Structure formats: C-alpha cells, structure tokens
Amino acid sequence: xxxxxxxxxxxxxxxxxxxxxxxxxxxxxxxxxxxxxxxxxxxxxxxxxxxxxxxxxxxxxxxxxxxxxxxxxxxxxxxxxxxxxxxxxxxxxxxxxxxxxxxxxxxxxxxxxxxxxxxxxxxxxxxxxxxxxxxxxxxxxxxxxxxxxxxxxxxxxxxxxxxxxxxxxxxxxxxxxxxxxxxxxxxxxxxxxxxxxxxxxxxxxxxxxxxxxxxxxxxxxxxxxxxxxxxxxxxxxxxxxxxxxxxxxxxxxxxxxxxxxxxxxxxxxxxxxxxxxxxxxxxxxxxxxxxxxxxxxxxxxxxxxxxxxxxxxxxxxxxxxxxxxxxxxxxxxxxxxxxxxxxxxxxxxxxxxxxxxxxxxxxxxxxxxxxxxxxxxxxxxxxxxxxxxxxxxxxxxxxxxxxxxxxxxxxxxxxxxxxxxxxxxxxxxxxxxxxxxxxxxxxxxxxxxxxxxxxxxxxxxxxxxxxxxxxxxxxxxxxxxxxxxxxxxxxxxxxxxxxxxxxxxxxxxxxxxxxxxxxxxxxxxxxxxxxxxxxxxxxxxxxxxxxxxxxxxxxxxxxxxxxxxxxxxxxxxxxxxxxxxxxxxxxxxxxxxxxxxxxxxxxxxxxxxxxxxxxxxxxxxxxxxxxxxxxxxxxxxxxxxxxxxxxxxxxxxxxxxxxxxxxxxxxxxxxxxxxxxxxxxxxxxxxxxxxxxxxxxxxxxxxxxxxxxxxxxxxxxxxxxxxxxxxxxxxxxxxxxxxxxxxxxxxxxxxxxx
DNA sequence: CGGCTGGGCCAC
DNA sequence: AAACGTGGCCCAGCCG
Numbered sequence: 001x002x003x004x005x006x007x008x009x010x011x012x013x014x015x016x017x018x019x020x021x022x023x024x025x026x027x028x029x030x031x032x033x034x035x036x037x038x039x040x041x042x043x044x045x046x047x048x049x050x051x052x053x054x055x056x057x058x059x060x061x062x063x064x065x066x067x068x069x070x071x072x073x074x075x076x077x078x079x080x081x082x083x084x085x086x087x088x089x090x091x092x093x094x095x096x097x098x099x100x101x102x103x104x105x106x107x108x109x110x111x112x113x114x115x116x117x118x119x120x121x122x123x124x125x126x127x128x129x130x131x132x133x134x135x136x137x138x139x140x141x142x143x144x145x146x147x148x149x150x151x152x153x154x155x156x157x158x159x160x161x162x163x164x165x166x167x168x169x170x171x172x173x174x175x176x177x178x179x180x181x182x183x184x185x186x187x188x189x190x191x192x193x194x195x196x197x198x199x200x201x202x203x204x205x206x207x208x209x210x211x212x213x214x215x216x217x218x219x220x221x222x223x224x225x226x227x228x229x230x231x232x233x234x235x236x237x238x239x240x241x242x243x244x245x246x247x248x249x250x251x252x253x254x255x256x257x258x259x260x261x262x263x264x265x266x267x268x269x270x271x272x273x274x275x276x277x278x279x280x281x282x283x284x285x286x287x288x289x290x291x292x293x294x295x296x297x298x299x300x301x302x303x304x305x306x307x308x309x310x311x312x313x314x315x316x317x318x319x320x321x322x323x324x325x326x327x328x329x330x331x332x333x334x335x336x337x338x339x340x341x342x343x344x345x346x347x348x349x350x351x352x353x354x355x356x357x358x359x360x361x362x363x364x365x366x367x368x369x370x371x372x373x374x375x376x377x378x379x380x381x382x383x384x385x386x387x388x389x390x391x392x393x394x395x396x397x398x399x400x401x402x403x404x405x406x407x408x409x410x411x412x413x414x415x416x417x418x419x420x421x422x423x424x425x426x427x428x429x430x431x432x433x434x435x436x437x438x439x440x441x442x443x444x445x446x447x448x449x450x451x452x453x454x455x456x457x458x459x460x461x462x463x464x465x466x467x468x469x470x471x472x473x474x475x476x477x478x479x480x481x482x483x484x485x486x487x488x489x490x491x492x493x494x495x496x497x498x499x500x501x502x503x504x505x506x507x508x509x510x511x512x513x514x515x516x517x518x519x520x521x522x523x524x525x526x527x528x529x530x531x532x533x534x535x536x537x538x539x540x541x542x543x544x545x546x547x548x549x550x551x552x553x554x555x556x557x558x559x560x561x562x563x564x565x566x567x568x569x570x571x572x573x574x575x576x577x578x579x580x581x582x583x584x585x586x587x588x589x590x591x592x593x594x595x596x597x598x599x600x601x602x603x604x605x606x607x608x609x610x611x612x613x614x615x616x617x618x619x620x621x622x623x624x625x626x627x628x629x630x631x632x633x634x635x636x637x638x639x640x641x642x643x644x645x646x647x648x649x650x651x652x653x654x655x656x657x658x659x660x661x662x663x664x665x666x667x668x669x670x671x672x673x674x675x676x677x678x679x680x681x682x683x684x685x686x687x688x689x690x691x692x693x694x695x696x697x698x699x700x701x702x703x704x705x706x707x708x709x710x711x712x713x714x715x716x717x718x719x720x721x722x723x724x725x726x727x728x729x730x731x732x733x734x735x736x737x738x739x740x741x742x743x744x745x746x747x748x749x750x751x752x753x754x
Numbered sequence: 755c756g757g758c759t760g761g762g763c764c765a766c
Numbered sequence: 767a768a769a770c771g772t773g774g775c776c777c778a779g780c781c782g
Contacts, residue, residue, distance in 0.1 A: 364778055365761050383768095388762055415763065419776055443772055447766085454774045457765035483766090541770045548770090631767060646767060654769090661771040665766095669772095695766045695772085 102254060106276045114279040116271055117169040118177045123187055126158070126167055130191050133160050135198035135222050137282040137289070140210045141266045141274070147209045148326070148429040153181070154267040155274065156188075159282035166279040176271040185214050198222030202241045202285045208320050225289045227312050230441035231304050232295060234598060239441070245284045249291060253284065303595030311594065311673050312440060318680040318690060319438045325689040325701065326433030327455070327466045330737070331425050334465050338421045341413055348410040355403030362410055420462035427453050434466075438693065445662050446596045446669035448693055456694045463739030473704045475688075475711075476733035476742075477679070477718050478697030481506060482668045487540060489724040490593065490663065493572030500726040507532045513569045514562070535562055539573065540664055542657030545628065560628070577660055581607075584659040591663070593722075594670035598662035603655045610652040613645040671728075672696060675721035682717040686710055699738075708749060 117123050130136060137159035144151035155170040171181040191197055192211065197220055201207055204224040211218050226239055238244070242253040259277065260269065269277070296305040352362060357375075360367050368387045372378045378399060382391045389408060396404040427434045434453070442449025450456040458466070468474050479485075484506060488496045499509040511522035511532035522528045531552055538548045549559040567574035584590050585607035589599040614626050621627070621636055630642050672693065679698050680690050691699040698718070702710070711732060718730045734748035735741055743751060 361778080363762095363776090366778070386761085411762080415776080419764075423776085442774095445772060447772060449773050450765095451774060454765080457763090457774065459764055462764090538770075543770045544768080546768065551770095629767090642767085650768090657771070665772065697766090 099259060102259060103273060106259075107272050110272070110276040110279075111166070111283075113164055114166045114168070114275055114283075116275040117167050118179065118271075120179055120183065120187075123169065123179060123184065126160075126165075126169075127187050127191060129160055129163050129165065130158065131197070133162050133197065135200060136160055136191075137200045137286040138192070138207060138218070139201065139278065139281040139285060140207045141278050142210055143265050143267055145206075147206070147213065148431070148433075148435045153210050153214055154265075155278060156184075157278040157282045159279075159286045161286050166283045168275045168278040170271055170274060173267050173269065173271060173274065181214070185216055189216050192216050193219050195220035200225065200286060200289050202226050202281070202288075204316050205320055205323070208316075209323065212320075212324065221313060221316055223289055223292075223308075223313065224316055225285055225292060227316065227441050228289070228292045228296070228308055231308055231312060231596070232292065232301070234444045241281065241284055241288070245288060249284070249288060251284070253280070303591070304597060307595045307670075311670065311677070314677045315440050315673050318676050319440055321680060321690045322438050322692055323435050325691050326429075326431070326435040327691065328432065328469055329425055329428055329434050329465050330467045331428070334421055334425050337465070338417060341417045341421060345410065345413040345417060348406055348413060351406045352403065352410060355401070355406070362407065363414065368407075416459060416461055420459060421465065424453060424458075424462070424465055436692070440673070443669075444598060446592065446666040446673070447695060448669070450692075455692050458738075460739050464737050466738040468701055468704075468736050471704055472701045473706070474691070474733075474735050474738055475700045475702040475706065475714070476697055476735075477700075477715060477730050478733070479668075479672065479675075479718070480729040480731055482671065482696045482728075483540060483664050484536060485724060485726060485728065486593070486664050486667045486671070487573065488726050490667065491570075491573045491576035492725075493570050493576070496570050496573055497726050503727070505529075507536070510536065510566075510569075514565045531562075535566060539563065539566060539577075541661055542577075542653070580660050580663060581656050584655060590659045592666035592670050594667065594674075596666050596670060598659065598666060600655045600659065603652070606648055606652050606655070610645075610648045613641065613648060616641065617645060668696065671722045672698075675718045678717035678721055679714060682714050686713070704736075708745075711745060 115122070115126075117126060138156065140156045141154050142151050143154055152172070154172040155168060157166065157168045159166045169184055170176060170178045171184050172178070192199075193216065199218060199220050200223045201221065202224070203226045204218075204221050208218045208221075226241070229236070229239060229244060236244075240255055242255040242258075245251045245253040256264075256266075256277075266274070295301055296308070349362070356362070356371060360371065362368070365387045369385045372387060372395070373380055373385045378395055381394050381398075382388075389411065392404050392408055395401070396408075424434065427436070429435060436453050436455040437451045438455075439449045439451065442451075448456070466474070485500060488500060495513070496510075499506045505523070507529045508519055508522040508524075508526075511517070511526075511528040512519040514532065514535070515522070515528050517528060522532070534551055535548070537543070538551075543551075545556050545559045545563065548563070549556045552559065552562075554562070580590060584600055584603055586604070588601055588603050589597050591597055617630060617637060618624065618626060620641075621633065627633070630637060630645060633642075672695065676690070676693055676698055679700070683690055683700055683702075686702070688700050688702045691701050693699070700714070702714075715730050715732055719728050722728060732745045732748075733742045734745070735743065
C-alpha cells in the first residue's frame, strides 16, 4: 500500500468510516439509518454542477442528472426510473468513491512547489524568502468556526507569489512532525505584523481573529478576495473560495466538507493531505485575486475598484474591531426580566385556554388556521388563511374577540423571551462578552448584515440587556433621515431640499405642500405628518397603491391621488425615479453614489416585452395612459394578453422597485461605511472601541468622562464622511444601558453626576 | 436526529 | 390578479 493510500485509510478511520470489507458484513438498522442521514446531506447545487462536469468521464452520472431533472420538473423520465432513495444511494456511493479518489489524486498530484514546513530550518528559509515579497497570501486552518469559543488554529498556509512557492505549516495536528505553535508564531510575527508586506486573504476577518487568538495581529491587508467577488457580483449563491474557483477559474475544487465530511476536524487530517488541501487555499486565493484584478482594471469597473480600495478594504479592519470588542450582557438582569416576562406569559396562556380548545399549540400557525377558519368560520380577509399580526388585528376589528387580543399579546411575549431575553445570554463567550458577527458583504445593496446573533434587529425592550463595562458608556451616533436626504441629493429636487437647507421639519413641510394645508396643521404628531411619512417611504420603496391604501386606511383612488399630488409638488423626484427605470432597462444595473453596483441580469428583455404589451393594451383600448387595473376590461382585452402582461409586469415592476431602493439604500450604506472607517480611526486615536453598527447608526464604548471636544471629534468623523448638496445631520446618544435613559449631547453634558 | 421550508416577526 | 426594500432567528412540521 502506498503512503498516500495509507493516509487515506487513516483518514477513513478518523472519519469513522469502516473499511470496505467490514462494511459489507454489518447491515444493522442503525447503520442504514446513518447511511440515509449521510445520503441526505450535501446534495447541493454545487454538487450537481460538478456531476454535470464529470458526466463525460462517467456515463452513470448522466442517469443521476436525469433523475434530478425529473424531480425538478415533476415528471419521471423513461430512461431514469429511480426512486428518490435509490438515486440518493447512487449519489452517496458515487460521492464516497469520488471523495476517496479525489484525495488520492490530490495527494498524488500535489504540485512540486507546495511545501510542508515541519522543522525550524525550513521555516527560517521560508521566512527569509517571505520578507523579500511585496505581497503574500495567507490562510489559516482551524478546528472549527467558533473563534471566540472553543475553536483555534491548527496550521496555516502562505503563498509567496514572486517565488511561486506555497507552504503549509501544521502546528496542532494530531499526528506528524510539527514545529511548536509558539515558535511558528514568533517567527511569522514580524512579517505578519508588518503593514509594508501586503496580505491577500479570502475572508480576512476570520483569519485575523484566529491569529489574534495566537497573539499575532495581521497587518497590511491588501485585498480580501471574498469581498471583491461580492462587489463584482453581489448575488451569487455561494461565496466559498472552492465554488468560485470552480466557477470562474475553471479549476474544479472541492470544499472541505465535500472532501472530508461535515464533522471532520482539520487537526485529524494527515499532513500529506493537509498540504495538498491547505496550500491550494492560498494558491487559489492569489490566482483568484489576479483574475479579479484583470477585471477591476477594465474601464467600466474602475469605480468599483476605487470603492473597494477606499471603502470595503479598510472597512474589514473596522468589522474585526467591532467583533473583537463585543457587547457586555447584563445576565443578572436578563434572568430577572426573563422571569417577569415568563410570568406574564403564563398569565396570557392561562387566559388563552378560555378561548381555545385543549392541547392546541399557540405557536403553530397550522393549528390556529384550523380553529380560526374552520371551527370558528372567521372571514378569510388575507385570502390565504393567514394568522399573522396584521390579519389578526383586522379580524379583531370585525369580530371583537378577546382570544385574538390575548393571542397577540402571547406572540409578543414569546418572541421577546424566546428569541431575545432568554437566548441572548447563550451567546456569551468565556471573556464574558457577546461577539455578534458583522458582515459587510451580507446584502445585495451594500448594507451590513449581522448574525450569531443578529445585533441589528434587537427590539427596543431587549436592548436594555446590553450594558457598558464599568467606567464606560455606550456612545451612539446616528444619521438623521439619511435615506430621504440621499433622495433629496440624488434627485436634485429643489423643493425637496428646501426643508433641509432651511433646517425645518421635512415631513411637515412635505405634508403641507402635498395636502395644501397650512404647516401648523402638519406639525409633530399630526395625522397628516404621519401619512406623509408613510407616503414618502412608499415613494422610495415603490409601494403599490393598493398596499399604501391599506396602510393609510384610505381608498386606492385616494392613495393614487396622494402620490400624484406628491409628484406634482416634487416633480424632480418623479423624473429621477423614471430615469432609474430607463437606466435599469438599458444597462441591467444601477449604481450608487459611490459606484456600488446592483445588477439585474435579463431585465432588459423583460422591460422591452413589458413596453410592447403595454403599447398593445393601450392601442386596443385607444388610450394614452396604461390603466392601473387591466382586469377591469373583461371583453376589451383577451385573457391571454392580460395574463402575459401581468406576468411580465410583476417581474419588471419588482426590478424597478429594487433598482430605486438599491440606489437610495445603497448610497446611504456607502456613506455609513465611510463614516465607520473614519469613526474607527477617530476612536482609535482616543483609545475607544467600535462596538456595532445598525444601518444608520454606530455604537462605541467610550469613557464615561468623555469630553465635549472628544464628542465633537467623533461627530465630525460622521458628518464629514460625505458632502451632499444638503446638510447632513448626526444625533449623538449617551447611555449606560442600550435603549434606556438615552441622553442626547446637551442632556448628557448638563446631567447631574452622582 | 439533523437539515430544510414556510409562517411569523424583529430591526432599519 | 394582486406582495414594500434589506436582512436573521425561532418555531412547526416534514423528510429521509
């Protein structure tokens, strides 16, 4: 048996897979169950794509492809009469064979310039070469993803592009000769911490956290290929390096889970396999980055490249800082508050039993649906037997049922307890802090996303669990009305800009103008002002008249009149929106203020089809303007035409809404990202820590004795992040406990100190 | 059991 | 015939 095959056999034992001979004997139920379980895993789109790639070399695979297509289309193909189970078994057999074969091939074909570093002399040679490189690629291998918890580094790979050498340095593998971890870290530290040596990574945030745990602060991030990819194509299904390499470099590459199984830890991988896998990571990262650069240098992507260099790349450090800081959670308070809420919940539940039959689960929409619409025969307002809050409220308006009211209260409480008050403390790590994730590439528009846990959707009532460490406070700075301001700036509407330039209330001014009422009747708290707020959102997000009517509890005709009046008062806004529709029809993408793109491939054709059918409808009816409800014309328009138009209309209007929204939301996100970079720099000079961002606000931990000058300095970092044609306003907030007793700047500095 | 989906709901 | 943009998490219920 060759060395490679020995490694594979060892690996199989590590993976818990019995050798082939033993497998045949044992066919217990448990084992079958396990097999089914494994079979159901990992049959992803990417798997199937690879099956298609391999079909020429293995005719059997064609059958599997056919089976899959037949599942999708809902027919059975005559040449592929397999049950789903049989097909999955075939897939399983194939993938295990392939996995083994891939590993054998991978090790056998390990490139000559991949080197395993197992002794200090070799490491010294590598470091010497590394110091001559202007830019290198780095990647880490770990036991898992819980970096603030149990998981840690087991080895790292480095690519030296000039020398064309690729290394893997194992430090904590279970078996094989290795250099002690601290020795490796000490030797790498000077180069890794030297900002003059550029680093190219794939998901740099992850590796930087890993290295921080080892006492090394990676500096000089030159590029994060994952973030660049997202700027080049914001809505790919997968942003895994291996999938991208397969897709764009035309180099079929398997992900870790595909090669080793989902539950495998990297420290169990034999070193010869680890080298072939891990050195390829940095090799691919570097090559992928070069491929990206070849695109970014094109004229039409210059702006995107600039956006990357000036915003997204420096922002990676800010994300790392926010995640490192982490929130302090008041666990004692969480417990007390949880108990109070649970008592209220028990009360609500006891009350619910007065109205609902025994043994029903109030958390189950399926069961509630049956009671509301079958047993109680309530009118189906939503037309889909919904039991959501909106429907329940409207139902209650009609039938006045205490059970419905209590159910709403029950829902509120279960959400608060079950998702936040009880659950958030579970995320606290050994350092006593909660480190949520901030993903700068988490959305298609450019906004941040947050997870594990999501810190961007904490309800006001649950925010009070988050506190500042002793001697510090939470400082918040949020942009006031950033999205309407962006609209005012981009649309160039003088009237729309007026309230901002004069420093008066936007919504009151808009309402007065649109409703033709004196401004006194549109002030704070008035109905007209509230209506205007909803109306402006509808304009920005492209709400349909039907929904707007529902929200404002007015008729569809009144809603149409409302929006028409708005466009008469603010004609440039309407013209700008139409210009966006034209842009997206022509280019199939739109661009934010800072050059971020949102793409809508295929929209051009759809828009042309839309125009064609719209024209036909107008001609048949002999009208200029497309009627809002074509279904009213029962005889005048053939069903087929109406149906075809409705189809394309839905798609085209959806893209139009998304395009308008992407520019507004995306530009606001650009501004916020710039602001975060400046804030991070300002915070660093003051010795403060970035904590979080919630779309239009940034949170920091600062000294409770922060000075007015320091606050001015932080505020300026935000206000100075952009220059719009109108003023930008930032509101500062000071508190010991998030969401509670929040003071503004004036209040904070004039408060009575205890 | 573990993955997946749909309904519901929190934030901006 | 009909859906307001961007997200993530929890629970039921289903599947293999």
